[in-house]
Amino acid sequence: MKTGERNGLLLVISSPSGAGKSTLTRRLLAEDDAFELSISATTRPAREGEEHGKHYFFLDRPSFERMIADDDLLEYAEVFGNLYGTPKAPVEEAIGGGRDVLFDVDWQGAQQLRLSALGTAVVSIFILPPSIAELQQRLISRAKDAPDVIARRMDQAMSEISHWAEYDYVLVNDDLDACYAQIGTIVGAERLRLKRQPRTRSFVDSLDREFKDR
Numbered sequence: 001m002k003t004g005e006r007n008g009l010l011l012v013i014s015s016p017s018g019a020g021k022s023t024l025t026r027r028l029l030a031e032d033d034a035f036e037l038s039i040s041a042t043t044r045p046a047r048e049g050e051e052h053g054k055h056y057f058f059l060d061r062p063s064f065e066r067m068i069a070d071d072d073l074l075e076y077a078e079v080f081g082n083l084y085g086t087p088k089a090p091v092e093e094a095i096g097g098g099r100d101v102l103f104d105v106d107w108q109g110a111q112q113l114r115l116s117a118l119g120t121a122v123v124s125i126f127i128l129p130p131s132i133a134e135l136q137q138r139l140i141s142r143a144k145d146a147p148d149v150i151a152r153r154m155d156q157a158m159s160e161i162s163h164w165a166e167y168d169y170v171l172v173n174d175d176l177d178a179c180y181a182q183i184g185t186i187v188g189a190e191r192l193r194l195k196r197q198p199r200t201r202s203f204v205d206s207l208d209r210e211f212k213d214r
Contacts, residue, residue: 006191006199007121007195007198008121010095010123011035011190012124012167014126016129018136018153018157019128019129020138020173023176024127024176032184034099039053040087040105042057061083064076071088073086074088074116075110077106079106084105084109086109086113107163107166120195125170126167126169129172135157169186
């Protein structure tokens with residue numbers, strides 16, 4: 001479908017750390033060119049290899065707080081002492097042009113997006129791990145975090161999972177390929193929803209005219 005033939009959607013994917021969200025979102029971005037990733041603003045320092053404007057907009061805390069005061073963010077939250085948020089303008093431009101925007105946010109961000117001015121465009125998916133033991137093992141095996149950070153992430157996972165029922169769809173990532181295929185099914189169906197097909201009314205009107213001209 002060409003850009004502009006339908007309204008864009010905001011796809012929100014959330015999960016506790018280690019459930020596979022990042023792998024799934026990277027694959028979706030690589031294989032579905034209708035999606036673009038929402039680039040978040042954050043007050044956390046850039047990690048090695050991260051670029052401002054590509055991975056995040058890295059801001060100091062006063063700059064981030066000015067964006068909050070000026071209502072320039074669709075959502076924001078504080079996670080482990082750092083602020084994260086979604087700049088409003090690029091998202092509005094994308095969905096207005098019929099493009100889809102992918103959000104990798106936590107339950108707080110998902111909640112704020114649903115309550116925002118663009119809430120009707122939101123489709124939300126929560127990814128669950130197959131077990132808590134598997135979740136912990138994934139965090140350990142990826143060797144990115146110190147043991148104390150892993151412990152904090154496990155503590156946080158309980159709180160995050162408690163919000164599963166707030167989402168439109170809930171998937172268990174016990175098989176990465178199967179979970180990814182389920183996401184594809186959801187996206188395909190949501191793109192066909194009547195509310196995202198602005199040309200349908202004019203098409204039906206043309207059918208009505210054909211009936212009258214018979």
